Amino acid sequence: MALKALAVAAALLLVAAPAGAAPIQQRAAPPTEPRMERLERWLDAVFQHNPGSYDDRIVDVGKWSDAELEMLFLDASTVIRIIRNPGLASPNVGFPMLVPGDRTGQTSRPVRYTVTEISRLKQLACTVGGLVDAAPCEPLKTAMAGDTVLSSLSAQAASVRRDTNANFIVHRGALVHSDVVLFGLAAPRSLDFAPGRQSVRMSIADGHQTALTQPDLHWEIARRLMDLAAAPGTMRAAPGGDAVVRSWYIATCAWMQRDGHHDNIHIDHARELFPDDPDLAMLNGAHHEAYASPPIQTAIRSAVLPTGIRLSVESERAETRDAERLLRRATELKPDFAEAQIRLGHVLAVTGREAEAAQHLERGLGVTNDTLLQYYGALFLGAVEEKLGHNGASKASYERAAALYPRAQSPLLGLSELARRAGHRDEALRYLEQMYSIRMERMEDEPWWTYTYTQGRNADALLDAVQKPFRLTTGER
Amino acid sequence: MSMRMAVIGASLLTATAATGVQDPVFSSKVEAVRVDVLVTDRDKGGVVRGLQPRDFELLDNGVAQQVDLVSFEQIPLNVVLAFDMSESVSGDRLDQLRDASAKLLDGLTRDDQAGLVTFTQRVVLGSGLTKDLDAVRRHMTPLDDAGDTAVIDATYAAMMLGESDVGRGLVIVFSDGVDTASWLTPELVLNTAKRSDVVVYAVSVQSRLKPEFLRDLTSATGGRLYEIEKIANLSSVFLNVLEEFRHRYLISYTPTGVENGGWHKLDVSIKGRKVAVKARPGYLGAS
Numbered sequence: 001m002a003l004k005a006l007a008v009a010a011a012l013l014l015v016a017a018p019a020g021a022a023p024i025q026q027r028a029a030p031p032t033e034p035r036m037e038r039l040e041r042w043l044d045a046v047f048q049h050n051p052g053s054y055d056d057r058i059v060d061v062g063k064w065s066d067a068e069l070e071m072l073f074l075d076a077s078t079v080i081r082i083i084r085n086p087g088l089a090s091p092n093v094g095f096p097m098l099v100p101g102d103r104t105g106q107t108s109r110p111v112r113y114t115v116t117e118i119s120r121l122k123q124l125a126c127t128v129g130g131l132v133d134a135a136p137c138e139p140l141k142t143a144m145a146g147d148t149v150l151s152s153l154s155a156q157a158a159s160v161r162r163d164t165n166a167n168f169i170v171h172r173g174a175l176v177h178s179d180v181v182l183f184g185l186a187a188p189r190s191l192d193f194a195p196g197r198q199s200v201r202m203s204i205a206d207g208h209q210t211a212l213t214q215p216d217l218h219w220e221i222a223r224r225l226m227d228l229a230a231a232p233g234t235m236r237a238a239p240g241g242d243a244v245v246r247s248w249y250i251a252t253c254a255w256m257q258r259d260g261h262h263d264n265i266h267i268d269h270a271r272e273l274f275p276d277d278p279d280l281a282m283l284n285g286a287h288h289e290a291y292a293s294p295p296i297q298t299a300i301r302s303a304v305l306p307t308g309i310r311l312s313v314e315s316e317r318a319e320t321r322d323a324e325r326l327l328r329r330a331t332e333l334k335p336d337f338a339e340a341q342i343r344l345g346h347v348l349a350v351t352g353r354e355a356e357a358a359q360h361l362e363r364g365l366g367v368t369n370d371t372l373l374q375y376y377g378a379l380f381l382g383a384v385e386e387k388l389g390h391n392g393a394s395k396a397s398y399e400r401a402a403a404l405y406p407r408a409q410s411p412l413l414g415l416s417e418l419a420r421r422a423g424h425r426d427e428a429l430r431y432l433e434q435m436y437s438i439r440m441e442r443m444e445d446e447p448w449w450t451y452t453y454t455q456g457r458n459a460d461a462l463l464d465a466v467q468k469p470f471r472l473t474t475g476e477r
Numbered sequence: 478m479s480m481r482m483a484v485i486g487a488s489l490l491t492a493t494a495a496t497g498v499q500d501p502v503f504s505s506k507v508e509a510v511r512v513d514v515l516v517t518d519r520d521k522g523g524v525v526r527g528l529q530p531r532d533f534e535l536l537d538n539g540v541a542q543q544v545d546l547v548s549f550e551q552i553p554l555n556v557v558l559a560f561d562m563s564e565s566v567s568g569d570r571l572d573q574l575r576d577a578s579a580k581l582l583d584g585l586t587r588d589d590q591a592g593l594v595t596f597t598q599r600v601v602l603g604s605g606l607t608k609d610l611d612a613v614r615r616h617m618t619p620l621d622d623a624g625d626t627a628v629i630d631a632t633y634a635a636m637m638l639g640e641s642d643v644g645r646g647l648v649i650v651f652s653d654g655v656d657t658a659s660w661l662t663p664e665l666v667l668n669t670a671k672r673s674d675v676v677v678y679a680v681s682v683q684s685r686l687k688p689e690f691l692r693d694l695t696s697a698t699g700g701r702l703y704e705i706e707k708i709a710n711l712s713s714v715f716l717n718v719l720e721e722f723r724h725r726y727l728i729s730y731t732p733t734g735v736e737n738g739g740w741h742k743l744d745v746s747i748k749g750r751k752v753a754v755k756a757r758p759g760y761l762g763a764s
Contacts, residue, residue: 206625207657295657302685410660436602449598
């Protein structure tokens with residue numbers, strides 16, 4: 001997607017007032033079709049969808065309602081649980097299944113499956129888990145014989161199963177739901193302020209609120225699946241130690257920020273799982289920088305919100321403080337992290353700590369050859385040096401930025417203002433004349449305009465890296 | 478993706494810059510200080526005419542100054558229009574903006590000049606200062622790059638254009654939003670304004686957000702901020718601005734008894750008259 005379109009709009013996830021709110025699960029409507037059939041279709045998508053590609057299976061999943069997705073997650077997690085504890089598949093073993101508590105403090109509560117549903121869940125777990133010959137599954141063999149759905153799923157699962165702890169379902173399932181969002185396939189939701197809705201999405205353009213919509217549940221389902229990732233060789237969920245989960249969060253956070261789909265819940269959960277990851281610390285810091293920026297702060301200040309909606313965007317000062325904290329953390333974790341150093345320098349500059357800002361900007365500039373980062377560093381250093389009264393250094397820095405992006409207007413404005421302040425009006429006018437003569441053709445010609453998006457510029461490559469190991473070979477399809 | 482570019486202005490600006498850029502008013506090379514002053518009758522509200530240098534009392538940092546010269550309706554104007562041309566200014570809004578601008582331009586004399594700066598996040602010179610007012614009208618077209626608003630950057634560019642030729646600089650800013658994209662900060666542009674004798678008027682469409690930068694800038698330059706409910710009122714506002722500006726006195730004095738650099742607080746009053754006086758609150762002197 002072209003950056004121009006991305007840079008003019010953003011969407012923020014706002015949090016509905018959670019106090020006393022009932023969990024989403026309690027609102028589950030009766031399914032419009034048998035839930036086990038939906039689970040089978042989902043498993044088919046998990047095993048047959050090629051991550052990063054468009055196909056009918058993700059189109060199908062994209063049509064499911066929130067209630068259906070909630071139910072699907074419960075059923076999928078039950079299957080995963082049985083695979084990890086095959087003894088649960090024994091015909092006479094009953095087991096409690098709990099709806100997990102949500103982040104609003106609701107406690108878990110039991111799920112009541114029918115006998116038929118429990119039987120089918122066991123059959124599916126034995127089949128896709130490769131456990132048909134395991135003792136607990138033996139008694140199910142007769143009932144499973146001749147079942148074409150199970151037969152098909154068995155073959156599909158066998159071709160992609162790389163582990164015995166169901167991580168292949170967790171990872172692939174999360175990638176299915178990710179692709180539903182990445183391809184824009186999620187069914188539109190009508191705005192719902194009923195108790196229990198956890199968030200609404202506010203779209204903005206040029207500092208104005210343009211729409212309030214209901215976000216779909218696919219990111220939430222993907223996160224919950226990734227939360228089930230087990231450590232290698234174990235059956236216990238430990239997502240914070242899973243390399244796929246980590247890469248998935250970095251890639252999806254980058255995508256969200258590049259495309260202006262800001263989501264506190266997603267990036268905060270990523271940081272909870274990976275508190276010592278420098279990439280996530282930088283992305284989280286940049287996320288708060290974006291929240292502190294004029295387009296978002298302006299939109300928030302002028303927003304008209306229904307009662308009960310609490311903004312998940314704090315004041316400019318608070319967001320800037322969070323950005324500084326996280327960017328500092330990123331630089332502590334990885335001192336030669338050029339982008340984190342330069343962004344930290346920018347945050348320090350806008351909060352009036354120019355001397356320290358200059359140190360970080362120079363540190364960042366010293367460890368990168370990336371033209372974009374060089375531009376940001378030089379541009380910010382130009383402003384910082386001017387504030388410090390180092391006019392010569394300021395001019396040199398702005399000129400360096402102008403040389404890196406000759407079509408950018410910001411360095412020329414900076415140079416003009418610097419000259420005007422020094423009383424050199426003719427020189428100030430010449431810089432403006434140069435600015436007016438620029439033939440700007442793309443948003444990318446002026447990286448300042450996309451500063452709050454460019455931290456996600458590598459999103460496509462990052463997503464590809466996550467998806468690639470899960471892509472099906474010809475023989476697996 | 479293409480962005481329609483305005484291939485404009487560079488030569489025009491070169492021409493104006495080459496033909497008569499006056500010395501910086503507040504540089505160390507120029508001793509005289511110019512101040513635009515609006516004097517109105519406190520009771521009747523009308524402009525007070527016929528004042529002479531001896532009628533003005535001017536304090537520069539509290540030190541009384543000798544006013545050397547007073548001009549009224551004599552010096553040609555450099556009127557620079559700085560218009561927000563983002564997506565929201567299209568259709569009827571654009572038509573009304575054009576109509577209001579046309580009436581404003583019709584009100585200029587043949588010695589006056591006009592210029593045009595348009596902006597979204599991009600700042601474009603629509604027309605350099607020129608007496609060819611049709612050229613200004615012709616370039617009043619929306620920029621086709623959807624996006625944010627760089628009103629601070631654009632205002633800086635407009636002020637620079639306004640002071641790029643001899644004459645009294647008047648900048649009229651129209652924006653229906655607040656800044657979301659500028660590189661320059663409000664502080665830097667206010668600083669420029671305090672070193673310039675250009676007067677800035679601004680028209681902002683009312684919203685829940687207060688146009689703080691425009692309020693500060695108009696105050697710092699002795700201009701005025703109009704917050705209008707409907708853009709349909711724009712013509713009368715623009716004509717009011719022109720009328721008011723034309724009826725301002727331009728006084729000049731050579732500072733004595735004060736340091737050159739730093740902030741100079743100005744107090745302007747009229748001796749023995751019940752009048753209201755509006756002028757810039759001060760200026761930044763060259764150090």
